[in-house]
Amino acid sequence: MAAEGSSSIDALAQFQLHTTLGPLGASVNFTQANLMMVVASLGVLALLYIGMKPRAMVPGRLQAAAEMGYEFVLSMCTEQIGxxxxxxxxxxxxxxxxxxxxxxxxxxxxxxxxxxxxMVTLALSVFVFVLVTIVALKEHGLHFFSYFLPEGIPTILAPLMVAIEIISYFSRIISLSVRLFANMMAGHVMLEVFGAFIIMLGGLGLLGFIPAALSLGVNTLLIGFELLVATLQAYVFAVLTCIYLHDAVHLH
Amino acid sequence: MNQDQGGPDSSFEDRLKAARSKQGLDAQPKRPSDDRGGLNGSAMGIGLRVGLELVSALVVAVAIGYGLDRIFHTTPILTVVFVPLGGAAGVANLWRILAPKKSD
Known part of the structure; x- marks a missing residue:
């Protein structure tokens, strides 16, 4: 993609959006990111629908995956939230x-x-943030605002602490979204950079052959690492959602 | 640990759990309940998390201060006020993550 024929690595070009699905997609600005969101949603539905279709006592592989996913998330919810x-x-x-x-x-x-x-992760985290706040307001009413005033605070320090707590509360949006975004982007930039190394060094002839092979090895490792990060970051996002919901339900 | 929350068929759950653990189907109880779901995993994980929490509180504080300055036309003052508050909020975030857990 990048780096072919040129000597510079444009590792960020892979994140550029362009419309898909021909003129129909172009007219509503339907980008490949939107397409992948639809694909991901359909993938989840397909996993659950096709996986659970046999309803076998001894689950097959797909059914086992669906059931394990269900149990995993359920235990995460009950453990973190109560x-x-x-x-x-x-x-x-x-x-x-x-x-x-x-x-x-x-x-x-x-x-x-x-x-x-x-933008995508920010939208997700703003959604979680607003929802958690609504849950807290619904559970506790106006008592929710005592969340911003930790107990046992001297009265002189109270205004300062309220400001700090409010900033800290809002910083959840940033930390939740940036964590997911940065991890995913960094992984793909690394893949692109080492992929470009393979092409550029491979073009050098015999001298570049060994470093190019090394880059290929690194890329292979990175793919495995990327799988780990992908799962871990989804887990972290879900666990943090649970922790925030816990705070909203229990306050402190 | 994942004790079931007093359902009516808890004895069945118990027996199922016992059977599963005897067959080695369940992963061994590995979740230590003191860390928040494995978030405090590796040292590098902690490091990245610490940096992110510090910076994100600061970003929010600067955004609030700058926005209020724009509204009230008091340009540097509120930003200057909010930046130390943001730093303090970052440290508060860290304390919330790294503080020794209370036994509640």
Missing amino acids: PEGRRYFPLVFTIFFFILFGNLLGVFPYFFTFTSHI
């Missing part, structure tokens, strides 16, 4: 699998990682 966590299970499940599929699909060639765009 017994009330079951109410928020559908939300956490949706978020976890949407991000997981988005991250994992991005590892395939010619696919696009929509979670490598800060």
Whole structure:
């Protein structure tokens, strides 16, 4: 993609958006990121629908994957939030699998990682933030605002602490979105850089052959690492959603 | 640990769990309940998380200060006020992550 024929590595060109699905997509600005979101959603639905279709007592591989995903997220909810966590299970499940599929699909060639765009992750985290705040307001009413005033604070320090707590509360949006975005983007930039190394060094002839082979090895390792990061970041996003929901339900 | 929350069929759950662990189907109880879901994994994970929490609080504080300055036309003052608050909020974030857990 980048770097062919030129001597510079344009590692960020892979994140450029362009419209897909021909003139129809162009007329509504339907980019490949949107397409991948649809693919990821359909993938999750397909996993659950096709996986659970046999309803076998002894599950096959796909059914086992679907059941393990369900149990994994359910135990995450009940452990982090408490017994009330079951109410928020559908939300956490949706978020976890949407991000997981988005991250994992991005590892395939010619696919696009929509979670490598800060706008997408920011939208996700703003959604989580607003929802958590609404849950907290619904559970506790105006008592929720005592969250910003830790108990046992001297009265003189109270205004300072309230300001700090509010900033800290809002910083969740940034930290939640930047974590996912930075991890996914960094991984794909690394892949692109080492991929460009292979082409550039391979063009040098015999001298470049060994470093090019080394770069290929590094890229192979990076793909495996990318799989790990993809799963881990989806998990982290879901766990943090759970922790925020825990704070909203229990306050402190 | 993942104790079931007192469902009516808890004895069945218990027996199922016992059977599964006897067959080695369940992963061994590996989740230590003190860390928040394995977020405090490796040292590098902690390091990245610490940096991110510090910076994100600062970003929010600067954004608030700058925005309020734009509204009230007091250009540098509120930004200057909010930057130390943001730093403090970052440290508060860190304390929330790294503080020794209370036994509640």
